[in-house]
Amino acid sequence: xxxxxxxxxxxxxxxxxxxxxxxxxxxxxxxxxxxxxxxxxxxxxxxxxxxxxxxxxxxxxxxxxxxxxxxxxxxxxxxxxxxxxxxxxxxxxxxxxxxxxxxxxxxxxxxxxxxxxxxxxxxxxxxxxxxxxxxxxxxxxxxxxxxxxxxxxxxx
Amino acid sequence: xxxxxxxxxxxxxxxxxxxxxxxxxxxxxxxxxxxxxxxxxxxxxxxxxxxxxxxxxxxxxxxxxxxxxxxxxxxxxxxxxxxxxxxxxxxxxxxxxxxxxxxxxxxxxxxxxxxxxxxxxxxxxxxxxxxxxxxxxxxxxxxxxxxxxxxxxxxxxxxxxxxxxxxxxxxxxxxxxxxxxxxxxxxxxxxxxxxxxxxxxxxxxxxxxxxxxxxxxxxxxxxxxxxxxxxxxxxxxxxxxxxxxxxxxxxxxxxxxxxxxxxxxxxxxxxxxxxxxxxxxxxxxxxxxxxxxxxxxxxxxxxxxxxxxxxxxxxxxxxxxxxxxxxxxxxxxxxxxxxxxxxxxxxxxxxxxxxxxxxxxxxxxxxxxxxxxxxxxxxxxxxxxxxxxxxxxxxxxxxxxxxxxxxxxxxxxxxxxxxxxxxxxxxxxxxxxxxxxxxxxxxxxxxxxxxxxxxxxxxxxxxxxxxxxxxxxxxxxxxxxxxxxxxxxxxxxxxxxxxxxxxxxxxxxxxxxxxxxxxxxxxxxxxxxxxxxxxxxxxxxxxxxxxxxxxxxxxxxxxxxxxxxxxxxxxxxxxxxxxxxxxxxxxxxxxxxxxxxxxxxxxxxxxxxxxxxxxxxxxxxxxxxxxxxxxxxxxxxxxxxxxxxxxxxxxxxxxxxxxxxxxxxxxxxxxxxxxxxxxxxxxxxxxxxxxxxxxxxxxxxxxxxxxxxxxx
Numbered sequence: 071x072x073x074x075x076x077x078x079x080x081x082x083x084x085x086x087x088x089x090x091x092x093x094x095x096x097x098x099x100x101x102x103x104x105x106x107x108x109x110x111x112x113x114x115x116x117x118x119x120x121x122x123x124x125x126x127x128x129x130x131x132x133x134x135x136x137x138x139x140x141x142x143x144x145x146x147x148x149x150x151x152x153x154x155x156x157x158x159x160x161x162x163x164x165x166x167x168x169x170x171x172x173x174x175x176x177x178x179x180x181x182x183x184x185x186x187x188x189x190x191x192x193x194x195x196x197x198x199x200x201x202x203x204x205x206x207x208x209x210x211x212x213x214x215x216x217x218x219x220x221x222x223x224x225x226x
Numbered sequence: 227x228x229x230x231x232x233x234x235x236x237x238x239x240x241x242x243x244x245x246x247x248x249x250x251x252x253x254x255x256x257x258x259x260x261x262x263x264x265x266x267x268x269x270x271x272x273x274x275x276x277x278x279x280x281x282x283x284x285x286x287x288x289x290x291x292x293x294x295x296x297x298x299x300x301x302x303x304x305x306x307x308x309x310x311x312x313x314x315x316x317x318x319x320x321x322x323x324x325x326x327x328x329x330x331x332x333x334x335x336x337x338x339x340x341x342x343x344x345x346x347x348x349x350x351x352x353x354x355x356x357x358x359x360x361x362x363x364x365x366x367x368x369x370x371x372x373x374x375x376x377x378x379x380x381x382x383x384x385x386x387x388x389x390x391x392x393x394x395x396x397x398x399x400x401x402x403x404x405x406x407x408x409x410x411x412x413x414x415x416x417x418x419x420x421x422x423x424x425x426x427x428x429x430x431x432x433x434x435x436x437x438x439x440x441x442x443x444x445x446x447x448x449x450x451x452x453x454x455x456x457x458x459x460x461x462x463x464x465x466x467x468x469x470x471x472x473x474x475x476x477x478x479x480x481x482x483x484x485x486x487x488x489x490x491x492x493x494x495x496x497x498x499x500x501x502x503x504x505x506x507x508x509x510x511x512x513x514x515x516x517x518x519x520x521x522x523x524x525x526x527x528x529x530x531x532x533x534x535x536x537x538x539x540x541x542x543x544x545x546x547x548x549x550x551x552x553x554x555x556x557x558x559x560x561x562x563x564x565x566x567x568x569x570x571x572x573x574x575x576x577x578x579x580x581x582x583x584x585x586x587x588x589x590x591x592x593x594x595x596x597x598x599x600x601x602x603x604x605x606x607x608x609x610x611x612x613x614x615x616x617x618x619x620x621x622x623x624x625x626x627x628x629x630x631x632x633x634x635x636x637x638x639x640x641x642x643x644x645x646x647x648x649x650x651x652x653x654x655x656x657x658x659x660x661x662x663x664x665x666x667x668x669x670x671x672x673x674x675x676x677x678x679x680x681x682x683x684x685x686x687x688x689x690x691x692x693x694x695x696x697x698x699x700x701x702x703x704x705x706x707x708x709x710x711x712x713x714x715x716x717x718x719x720x721x722x723x724x725x726x727x728x729x730x731x732x733x734x735x736x737x738x739x740x741x742x743x744x745x746x747x748x749x750x751x752x753x754x755x756x757x758x759x760x761x762x763x764x765x766x767x768x769x770x771x772x773x774x775x776x777x778x779x780x781x782x783x784x785x786x787x788x789x790x791x792x793x794x795x796x797x798x799x800x801x802x803x804x805x806x807x808x809x810x811x812x813x814x815x816x817x818x819x820x821x822x823x824x825x826x827x828x829x830x831x832x833x834x835x836x837x838x839x840x841x842x843x844x845x846x847x848x849x850x851x852x853x854x855x856x857x858x859x860x861x862x863x864x865x866x867x868x869x870x871x872x873x874x875x876x877x878x879x880x881x882x883x884x885x886x887x888x889x890x891x892x893x894x895x896x897x898x899x900x901x902x903x904x905x906x907x908x909x910x911x912x913x914x915x916x917x918x919x920x921x922x923x924x925x926x927x928x929x930x931x932x933x934x935x936x937x938x
Contacts, residue, residue: 096504105451106448109453109578116869145447146446150446159446164437166438168438169308170308170626171625173576198878204876206874208845208846210846211846
């Protein structure tokens with residue numbers, strides 16, 4: 071009998087048969103059809119697959135499902151509540167902080183986690199915290215400005 | 227069939243060209259007004275760039291549909307990959323048609339719904355397709371005015387258009403909406419007359435900034451990319467790849483892999499793949515395949531490549547030749563020889579090449595990340611021996627392209643595997659495959675011999691470009707005796723190469739603007755002054771002066787120790803000039819770009835914010851090829867397979883970026899590429915200004931910077 075893993079996904083209890091070696095990234099994309107979490111490099115360098123695991127930003131391509139058991143996962147799809155954009159998402163829209171948009175969900179989830187830990191991030195802390203999320207179009211400048219605009223406000 | 231006529235509730239049957247593109251979408255869209263238009267004269271200009279692509283279309287290039295609900299759908303063969311035409315095209319249409327921008331929807335790149343287009347590359351969307359688009363909209367406006375006048379029972383000259391309605395000029399209360407006008411009708415209009423859009427000055431939205439139309443969908447993770455589509459029974463494919471380019475498969479033993487549950491082996495000649503509904507299972511099974519190869523690799527690596535390029539038998543083509551360079555070389559007061567190198571550079575979009583292929587009856591459908599949906603359609607049809615009407619390519623959003631997604635091997639492979647397996651196949655390249663199959667920006671060498679007269683004028687310019695491509699090899703400066711020679715050859719590279727954002731121009735501008743800087747330094751002239759003194763082109767002078775003002779340039783001989791560099795160039799109709807400020811760590815050779823200013827003149831600008839974002843993106847991406855990006859290889863074996871070995875710009879690199887767009891009341895030009903062309907030169911010149919060390923090779927890695935400093 072295959073073992074089932076239970077965990078919380080975007081606020082709902084879910085369960086999934088354990089497939090040895092399956093990563094959170096591909097469980098999200100194939101089993102739950104949550105395709106906002108992207109495959110970019112598969113080895114944890116680029117951050118396109120960033121999700122929140124028990125309050126921490128993680129690279130879902132490097133997390134196996136065994137490690138998700140009993141934990142809380144939040145993806146980009148779980149960030150906006152009742153159709154309203156989260157302030158970080160809104161800031162990305164307002165600052166036009168994206169181009170192709172492929173790295174955007176990972177950027178937003180990483181920024182969200184940084185702000186969870188420290189709502190008063192300085193510009194230097196934003197740069198340091200975002201450093202390993204890659205963007206090829208070159209939206210970095212606006213991403214920094216977008217995060218800066220919500221850091222230290224009552225929005226987060 | 228007579229064109230430029232209205233066809234009410236009647237579809238012409240006997241025109242083959244119309245038959246070819248009157249598609250089912252007419253039925254799908256129901257009633258309303260359809261405007262069909264073609265590129266016309268603008269095609270002649272593209273023909274030269276089109277080389278390997280199919281002959282010029284006789285087909286119509288775009289459609290505009292005004293629906294019974296008043297909504298306007300514009301169908302173009304272009305795709306959206308972050309460059310922003312999904313935002314700027316509706317802006318153009320709304321302006322020309324006097325209709326709310328919110329009522330306009332773009333349908334892009336679908337080979338069944340949209341008319342033929344060569345592809346989204348060369349910054350052609352706005353400058354080449356744009357005028358035709360405006361022409362079509364101008365025609366639509368005339369048709370709507372005429373229908374409106376008829377409806378309101380007045381003469382056409384008595385009505386006007388505003389906010390999506392036709393009204394009587396003398397009595398604005400008497401009006402009719404576009405939707406009402408087209409209700410219950412199907413009107414088709416074929417446009418091949420010379421379009422006469424409004425004068426630029428009459429546009430109200432152009433020059434106003436609009437945010438990305440796709441922004442909300444993208445921040446919610448709802449925007450669909452090729453890898454996000456699902457089909458019942460869909461299997462993920464993992465392809466058996468050779469260890470290097472030039473390796474040929476001799477045998478593949480899949481027996482161990484086949485023992486795993488749910489595995490399907492798909493084979494089509496040399497193409498062997500493992501299919502599984504779980505991509506990680508497919509990947510695991512692929513590792514169990516035992517394969518043998520025979521090798522026939524080119525004996526060259528990233529160190530010996532430049533010697534190889536110069537020794538390779540090539541064909542020389544004289545691009546330009548004015549005066550007599552040989553005599554002029556002898557008469558020069560000061561002579562300069564320069565040899566500049568540029569390594570292979572990867573496109574590396576964040577979304578690797580992806581395609582979903584599946585059959586609907588005898589027809590194959592592909593959701594593919596491609597900059598050339600019609601080229602992909604051709605390719606798949608040819609490979610599978612199918613007719614074009616049995617192949618439909620639908621490109622959703624692309625996660626970046628930069629020229630790399632002009633190549634569509636992944637779509638061909640997905641189609642072959644779907645055919646071989648009879649299953650819907652999702653093929654999403656791993657990052658390693660993305661690097662391996664990329665069509666790199668070619669390694670290249672530029673040789674320049676130039677001279678300066680006693681008066682400090684450039685007197686001679688003999689320019690040789692080896693394998694970079696001729697784009698951007700213009701002399702730019704006012705030189706009486708100037709010659710440009712382009713050297714090319716087939717099969718010179720050990721793997722695929724292709725167009726990389728502003729192809730050719732990055733390499734050429736790096737070489738030209740470095741050489742100019744050396745001449746300025748040697749003559750003891752401020753590098754801005756030297757350029758202005760040797761330029762006649764007012765538009766280039768304009769951007770140089772603008773960037774100097776923006777940056778706050780203070781004249782000085784270089785090397786001044788300040789770390790300021792300047793460069794200028796021309797690409798796809800637009801002029802750009804950059805100034806960079808750098809800090810160089812002389813003990814490590816590490817370069818930090820502190821500030822970059824860029825002035826761009828691109829005709830009239832449609833969406834200044836969109837254009838600014840492209841300039842910022844160009845500056846950021848350009849720092850990569852300038853400072854770190856280099857494909858390392860031995861023969862056909864690519865060593866740079868992920869971001870641990872291939873360094874692209876990151877957040878800590880981001881300099882202060884200042885941009886200025888010089889709005890000019892002339893036809894709009896390129897916006898997605900020009901801002902990147904100066905980045906090699908402007909940083910090289912800034913490094914020289916900081917240290918006195920001249921860099922001749924891109925990328926300017928810390929090791930190369932240290933080596934150059936050692937020579938000072």
